[in-house]
Amino acid sequence: MRLYAVVAAGGFRRHATYRVATAAGVFTNTVFGFIVAYTFTALWDERPQLGGYDLPQALTYVWLGQALLMTAAMMGGGFESELMERIRTGDIAIDLYRPADLQFFWLAGDLGRAAFHLLGRGVVPMALGALAFDLALPADPFVWVAFLVAVALGVVVSFAIRFLVALSAFWLLDGAGVAQITWLVGLFFSGMVLPLTLFPGGLGTLAQALPWSALLQIPADVFLGKHTGWGLVRAYGFQIGWAAVLLTAGRLLQSVATRRVVVQGG
Numbered sequence: 001m002r003l004y005a006v007v008a009a010g011g012f013r014r015h016a017t018y019r020v021a022t023a024a025g026v027f028t029n030t031v032f033g034f035i036v037a038y039t040f041t042a043l044w045d046e047r048p049q050l051g052g053y054d055l056p057q058a059l060t061y062v063w064l065g066q067a068l069l070m071t072a073a074m075m076g077g078g079f080e081s082e083l084m085e086r087i088r089t090g091d092i093a094i095d096l097y098r099p100a101d102l103q104f105f106w107l108a109g110d111l112g113r114a115a116f117h118l119l120g121r122g123v124v125p126m127a128l129g130a131l132a133f134d135l136a137l138p139a140d141p142f143v144w145v146a147f148l149v150a151v152a153l154g155v156v157v158s159f160a161i162r163f164l165v166a167l168s169a170f171w172l173l174d175g176a177g178v179a180q181i182t183w184l185v186g187l188f189f190s191g192m193v194l195p196l197t198l199f200p201g202g203l204g205t206l207a208q209a210l211p212w213s214a215l216l217q218i219p220a221d222v223f224l225g226k227h228t229g230w231g232l233v234r235a236y237g238f239q240i241g242w243a244a245v246l247l248t249a250g251r252l253l254q255s256v257a258t259r260r261v262v263v264q265g266g
Helices: 002-016 019-046 055-068 080-089 093-097 102-122 123-132 141-167 176-189 202-207 217-223 232-263
Strands: none
Touching: 002 019, 002 102, 019 055, 019 102, 019 123, 055 123, 055 217, 080 093, 080 141, 080 176, 093 102, 102 123, 102 141, 102 232, 141 176, 141 217, 141 232, 217 232
């Protein structure tokens, strides 16, 4: 465990060195936050309580989305490009023979990355949004803690999806196309474009059942007090369930890939 804690800390420090990129990201998130917030304001003026949110809740949702965009790597930007490159060049064989679990190693580094982006690119846009708009910020400290737990679980689900995408490079050689399709699908079904509660009929039911809803929709609803008591337990259960399924699938795919490397190496 100490090894993975060191890897996580290294992931945090690694991303903390890119100060200019972080500042540019904060600026971008803030600008897009204002654009989307004013768009939502116009929409909610015409349709109050749309999707079960009042205007302050809808605006809060907007700024949570900007805070979690990079935290949950909804547009990529995590470990997957590096892992796919190591698979393409064959350097992955060295990783597989190291005395560290491949999946846990990359998960630890990604958790460190996510922690940095939550602080480095999440806090400032959220604070500026709170200064400019009337946001529905929780007064109960427990809600903040529950929200952070939901964010952490969402990051694990995001990692599990991206780990599967990265491992596809064992068979496709270049998983960039799969990654781009996954990011587009993830942006739509995470609730980044619109809250999933606005999706009509069967599409809304499907969207909320897919793993991407664990990245933004569930953490946002926890923050807004939509999940309390057993509802909060069920929300966590949903995230944990998808994390377990996807991590297991990743481990199975990793085992198949490892046997393939061993056979080719032998």
